[in-house]
Amino acid sequence: MAHIGIKKLTRQVEIKSDGDVFHELFRSKPHHISNIAPTHIQNVDLHDGDWGSVGSIIFWNYTHDGKEKVAKDIILAIDEEKKSVTFKIIEGDLLELYKTCILTVHVEPHGEISLVTWTIEYEKLTEDVEDPTSLLDLCIALTKDIETYHLVN
Structure with a gap:
């Protein structure tokens, strides 16, 4: 069997809401996300x-x-300077497809806007597993919902 290896996917999106607030949400208040974006996240414990x-x-x-x-993850790293949080999936549905799945959310404030970068590092269990592009789509949709929530509230 060929070694599949770890791959990386990255996607960026601009938001008009406060990057610090966005970073804080993923760093220490992820349990608030289910109230902000209930169509994507139903509960966080x-x-x-x-x-x-x-x-x-x-x-x-x-x-x-x-x-x-469902997903259970462990916070691998928090970088206050770079405004990034890294989560490693340790249980749940994603591990039925991927041997390794690590998500990093990174926020770069640029004046009126902030750039949010999502990175997924992953290793497929088998070659025929799709790349987690739809998971990145979910991350971007979640980012947009959080932006909308903060712009309205």
Whole structure:
């Protein structure tokens, strides 16, 4: 069997809402996301550790490609300077397709706008598994919902 190897997908989107608020949401208040974007994220629970701490384990109920799914992740890294948070999936639906799945959300403020970059590092379990582009679509849709929420509220 050929070694599949770790691949990386990245997508960026501009938002008009405050990048610091966006970063703070993913860093230490992900449990608020289900109130902001309930069509994508239905529930977020802390399973171990503290909100906003590296090593904390978070459980997500979310909708992906029209199906209800779950993910348990561990916060691998928080970089306050770069405004990034990295999550590694350790249980859930994604691990039925991917041996490894690590998501990083990175926010760069640029005056009136902020640039949000989502990166997924992944290793497929088998060659015939699709790249997680629809997961990136979900991340971008979630980003837009959070932007809309913050612009309205």
